[in-house]
Amino acid sequence: MDNRLRHVCTQCKTIHYQNPRIVAGTLPFYEDKVLLCKRAIEPRLGYWTLPAGFMENEETTPNAAIRETLEEANARVHLGQLISIIDVPHISQVHMFFAAELADLNYSSGPESLEVELFAEADIPWDELAFPTVKRTLKHFLKAKENNVLIRDIELLVDYIDFKDRIKK
Amino acid sequence: MDNRLRHVCTQCKTIHYQNPRIVAGTLPFYEDKVLLCKRAIEPRLGYWTLPAGFMENEETTPNAAIRETLEEANARVHLGQLISIIDVPHISQVHMFFAAELADLNYSSGPESLEVELFAEADIPWDELAFPTVKRTLKHFLKAKENNVLIRDIELLVDYIDFKDRIKK
Numbered sequence: 001m002d003n004r005l006r007h008v009c010t011q012c013k014t015i016h017y018q019n020p021r022i023v024a025g026t027l028p029f030y031e032d033k034v035l036l037c038k039r040a041i042e043p044r045l046g047y048w049t050l051p052a053g054f055m056e057n058e059e060t061t062p063n064a065a066i067r068e069t070l071e072e073a074n075a076r077v078h079l080g081q082l083i084s085i086i087d088v089p090h091i092s093q094v095h096m097f098f099a100a101e102l103a104d105l106n107y108s109s110g111p112e113s114l115e116v117e118l119f120a121e122a123d124i125p126w127d128e129l130a131f132p133t134v135k136r137t138l139k140h141f142l143k144a145k146e147n148n149v150l151i152r153d154i155e156l157l158v159d160y161i162d163f164k165d166r167i168k169k
Numbered sequence: 170m171d172n173r174l175r176h177v178c179t180q181c182k183t184i185h186y187q188n189p190r191i192v193a194g195t196l197p198f199y200e201d202k203v204l205l206c207k208r209a210i211e212p213r214l215g216y217w218t219l220p221a222g223f224m225e226n227e228e229t230t231p232n233a234a235i236r237e238t239l240e241e242a243n244a245r246v247h248l249g250q251l252i253s254i255i256d257v258p259h260i261s262q263v264h265m266f267f268a269a270e271l272a273d274l275n276y277s278s279g280p281e282s283l284e285v286e287l288f289a290e291a292d293i294p295w296d297e298l299a300f301p302t303v304k305r306t307l308k309h310f311l312k313a314k315e316n317n318v319l320i321r322d323i324e325l326l327v328d329y330i331d332f333k334d335r336i337k338k
């Protein structure tokens with residue numbers, strides 16, 4: 001572990017450890033619709049995403065997901081189960097999304113969102129989604145719904161593509 | 170997200186972001202035994218743990234778990250499914266453990282382990298375990314085995330204690 005590259009502060013040459021960052025978020029749903037936020041900031045300004053952001057110190061992953069959902073969409077949710085954990089190694093991130101039922105319909109744009117809207121499956125702007133992990137998580141959730149799988153029984157998507165490649169035999 | 174406390178380098182006053190860190194590891198098993206490592210370094214030197222360590226940049230969580238298992242126990246594994254994700258907010262960590270079948274019995278102590286040993290359930294040194302997340306993960310795994318639950322069907326332990334507390338109604 002101590003052989004890895006570390007960030008060296010260019011100002012003073014102090015060594016600072018860098019580690020992968022967790023992005024925690026929710027897939028907020030209401031009846032047969034899912035909530036998406038149109039991003040007001042880069043990266044992918046103008047594209048639609050699930051509410052999510054970097055986990056902060058001294059919080060739990062469910063709390064991070066709830067907090068980001070409140071910040072980005074002013075949405076209060078009943079948090080459900082974890083539905084996806086997707087590694088994004090090229091940018092040293094791990095994305096985690098929880099299913100979450102909207103507690104009310106008083107959502108609105110936070111500072112990082114241009115718009116916040118509920119979409120029926122047929123209306124999801126697939127070509128305008130911000131990130132691959134959002135697309136994968138949405139597809140996974142909708143597939144389960146199509147098969148009438150209860151929210152609580154949705155199989156966790158654990159980045160199975162990479163996972164299978166890397167199992168050493 | 171930008172209102173949080175940030176680490177300021179005391180040397181030059183440059184702001185450096187600090188984020189929670191992921192600890193990835195395995196619960197290596199062989200037949201009815203589980204592999205534990207006696208720690209050679211602090212914290213909890215001399216206590217028994219599952220092989221695990223901080224995830225590094227540009228790797229995936231499964232790879233981190235496999236790598237740490239090799240480093241700490243010179244053990245090659247067939248990685249199974251994720252069995253626990255436990256938040257440890259007071260030290261800003263998230264612990265993730267995968268079930269993993271030993272590929273061979275040629276394990277041995279790495280630099281961070283004094284000893285590495287396979288334990289039958291009746292012999293697990295419960296009072297000498299290094300960390301609560303290790304204890305919880307072991308108990309969860311053994312409970313499933315006791316109920317003849319297949320490895321692939323073990324329910325993911327997602328820090329349910331805190332999780333339930335924090336669901337906003």
Ligand SMILES: [Zn+2]
Pocket residue numbers: 009012014016178181183185
């Ligand atoms: Zn610095």
Ligand SMILES: [Zn+2]
Pocket residue numbers: 009011012013014178180181182183
């Ligand atoms: Zn500095």
